[in-house]
Amino acid sequence: MGFLFMVYKVLVKKMLLSLLYRLGLLNLWHWKNRHKICVLMLHGVMAPHSQTSWTPLRPQISPDELKRTLSILSHYYQFITAEQAIDILEGKVAPIDNALLITFDDGYRNNIDYALPIFQQFGAKPILFVVTGHLDSGLPFWFDRIDYALQQNMGELISFEYQGNKYCFDATSLSALKVSYQKFRDDCKCAFTDDIDMNQLFNALSEMLESRSGKALREICVEDDWSGIVSWEQLKEAVNLNLLDVGSHTVDHWRLDSLSEAQTITQLQQSKVRIEDELATQCDYFCYPNGNYNKTAIQLLKVVGYRAAFSTDVGLCQSRDDVMTLKRFNFPSNKTKPELLYLLNA
Numbered sequence: 229m230g231f232l233f234m235v236y237k238v239l240v241k242k243m244l245l246s247l248l249y250r251l252g253l254l255n256l257w258h259w260k261n262r263h264k265i266c267v268l269m270l271h272g273v274m275a276p277h278s279q280t281s282w283t284p285l286r287p288q289i290s291p292d293e294l295k296r297t298l299s300i301l302s303h304y305y306q307f308i309t310a311e312q313a314i315d316i317l318e319g320k321v322a323p324i325d326n327a328l329l330i331t332f333d334d335g336y337r338n339n340i341d342y343a344l345p346i347f348q349q350f351g352a353k354p355i356l357f358v359v360t361g362h363l364d365s366g367l368p369f370w371f372d373r374i375d376y377a378l379q380q381n382m383g384e385l386i387s388f389e390y391q392g393n394k395y396c397f398d399a400t401s402l403s404a405l406k407v408s409y410q411k412f413r414d415d416c417k418c419a420f421t422d423d424i425d426m427n428q429l430f431n432a433l434s435e436m437l438e439s440r441s442g443k444a445l446r447e448i449c450v451e452d453d454w455s456g457i458v459s460w461e462q463l464k465e466a467v468n469l470n471l472l473d474v475g476s477h478t479v480d481h482w483r484l485d486s487l488s489e490a491q492t493i494t495q496l497q498q499s500k501v502r503i504e505d506e507l508a509t510q511c512d513y514f515c516y517p518n519g520n521y522n523k524t525a526i527q528l529l530k531v532v533g534y535r536a537a538f539s540t541d542v543g544l545c546q547s548r549d550d551v552m553t554l555k556r557f558n559f560p561s562n563k564t565k566p567e568l569l570y571l572l573n574a
């Protein structure tokens with residue numbers, strides 16, 4: 229009954245949006261918002277193929293779906309760069325009607341290998357927010373490392389004790405594992421106010437899982453299209469060809485509101501210097517790991533010399549907004565034209 233009601237609700241919403249679209253009301257709404265800037269956030273762009281040995285539990289957008297959605301968006305929006313967006317928001321240049329900026333978080337290699345050629349086709353120049361410590365080490369992110377390690381221990385209930393706490397994962401099926409892994413991540417983000425402590429738990433858990441299965445993501449990460457990190461050489465080439473901009477997403481992907489002032493400055497400064505040294509370009513833009521920020525973080529970003537920062541708060545950006553907490557939308561996938569217009573103008 230509950231499932232049928234949900235299907236019914238989705239259908240009614242689709243019909244209603246299609247009616248609003250036919251009446252021209254969604255287009256009118258979009259036109260009313262033409263001076264605001266829409267910023268979209270992407271992470272991994274990949275689809276399973278013959279060479280992939282696993283698939284992450286986190287949602288991914290496939291290159292085909294990216295292309296389909298971009299071809300709809302390109303009818304309604306003009307792609308702009310990060311610099312253009314901030315210039316418009318700060319009133320330095322005239323607004324561009326229905327401007328849209330694409331951002332990538334984390335710096336996966338698949339962004340360059342699979343997504344960038346598609347953006348090139350649409351004349352869009354995205355900004356990639358990289359985690360410089362991972363670029364230097366080439367090691368996968370903790371969320372991919374645990375995901376992979378859990379999936380190498382399928383078929384059982386897994387429990388793990390750490391500092392008096394017990395953590396449980398249901399690895400009897402992929403769908404059950406997805407639920408318990410998401411719950412673990414959410415619980416940890418609430419329970420830990422210190423990301424350095426939290427990462428020690430993640431390390432201990434990963435090591436336990438890796439020793440049980442004898443398999444670790446770091447062994448395949450370089451070749452792995454899901455979890456592989458972009459290299460400085462790839463970034464250099466793309467920046468030199470003027471295909472993308474690069475911003476900072478810290479050194480270690482730690483949440484800024486969980487760090488001391490000194491640690492925050494180190495994360496902001498070291499990542500900025502590293503990007504500027506490697507790419508011989510200015511690193512003016514920042515993106516908050518996990519979307520977390522506070523007053524101190526904003527203040528320190530300005531002190532270190534960043535011009536603007538992107539959060540995960542949802543909505544359109546407009547001229548009176550604080551450029552240190554810019555809003556974004558998750559890149560919408562599998563949506564119809566009316567649904568896209570509705571979502572990105574809400």
Ligand SMILES: [Zn+2]
Pocket residue numbers: 333334477481516517518
């Ligand atoms: Zn991130």
